[in-house]
Amino acid sequence: MKTVLLTGAAGGVAGMIRPLLREAFDRVVLSDIREVADVADGEEFRPAQLFDPAACARICEGVDGIIHLGGFSVEGDWATINAANIAGCYNLFEAARQAGVGRMVFASSNHAVGFYRRTRRIDTERRTRPDGLYGLSKAFGEALGSLYADKHGMRVMSIRIGNVGDMPLDERRLAIWIHPEDLVQLCRIGLEHPDLHCEIVYGASDNDRAWWDNHVAYGLGYAPKHRSEDHVQHALAEQAKLEHDPVGDLFQGGSFTSNGFAGDLDRL
Ligand code: 15L
Secondary structure, rough: OOOOEEEEEOOOOHHHHHHHHHOOOOOEEEOOOOOOOOOOOEEEEOOOOOHHHHHHHHHHHOOOEEEEEOOOOOOOOOHHHHHHHHHHOOOOOOOOHOOOOEEEEEEEEHHHOOOEEEEOOOOOOOOOOOOOOOHHHHHHHHHHHHHHHHHHHOOOEEEEEEEEEEOOHHHHHHHHOOOOHEEEEEEEHHHHOOOOOEEEEEEEOOOOOOOOHHHHHHHHHOOOOHHHHHHHHHHHHHHHOOOOOOOHHOOOHHHHHOOOOOOOOOHO
């Protein structure tokens, strides 16, 4: 794996992992709608709007593998999610197939399964339970990966990312937090593991309070170096500043689940 394309390269998560990707790969092609200002040695910037198939073709040229962080990264209206995360994701997979790119790491999200209660421990075999249009688009991306692996032989790993950062931000993030170094370790498994076909893993560090059974990732050799419990005081102090959310506090997706909620809690 020599040249890796990173979409969403102007975003916050990309900013945290770029230095580690530069160490791991000969060349990192950065792509985003927004310009990446601080392009470093070993990096190259190619602007693209993922809604545009021709732009997707350009960014896939000469690439061995892709880390697809791009798209809209929070809840949005249908037009926005559809363009960036549904059509955009399809365009990228299809451009990758046409360019002969053999590997795709798809940044899925915990919001693909956000409507599981926090009392449940889930693996990646259970049905998705999107907590909004954003989560729905992530379930779509996982299914797209399955199609391109089974039908076209691409090797695909979808990472249901919890929350990336140097520290967990609150009590919910103690369960789902992932340190950037651990995220890069998972991305490298997706790009380099010789036996990968199509897997879904959870993007979480070694978290005592995890809601997720991440045995698929561990089976592929994942060995997270960071533990959310080491930051428990910070996270709980931040939690104490937040208001109680009668719906969001019940579910793994937090405030994404309470946003516009009109369901029946007794059935969930
Ligand atoms: C996500 O998928 C979002 O991209 C991020 O902004 C956070 O909201 C994160 O989930 C989270 O659930 O904390």
